[in-house]
Every structure is written in structure tokens, then in C-alpha cells.
Amino acid sequence: MQYTSIPPGYLTTALAAHACGVQPATVRDWVRRGLLHRAAGSPRHPLYDVDAVMAAKLAAKPTRAGQRAQR
Secondary structure (H helix, E strand, O other): OOOOOOOOOOEEEHHHHHHHOOHHHHHHHHHHOOOOOOOEEEEOOOEHHHHHHHHHHHOOOOOOOOOOEEE
């Protein structure tokens, strides 16, 4: 489903990823980790608040054993 018009102040997963310079899978991982929450949309097509996306981008990310180091 493609949105014909996104309400002001919201981003799709793809737009949030583009705004942060990451892959969409990273945005979905932030949601899974609890760093970002869906603000609107549907479970299959979520919309995220712009401010929440920027906060998630800047949030400290927990590390996991075997995770690749940031360069």
C-alpha cells in the first residue's frame, strides 16, 4: 500500500530510513528494540513521528555479542 498523502509531521518506514541514512530494516530494528514507536498508520504500514525518528537516530544503541563495530 502506498500512501497518496502522508500527514505533516509523519514518515513512512522508507522515508524515516532515508532521513536517517540507514536501511528500512534498521528502522524496523529500532521499533523491535523499543527505541521507536508507531505513531499512526496501520500495523503493516506504520507512520512514525518525525521528532521520534530523529530521537531514535541519536539514541544510544545497545550492543550485542558478535555485533560488528561501528567505524
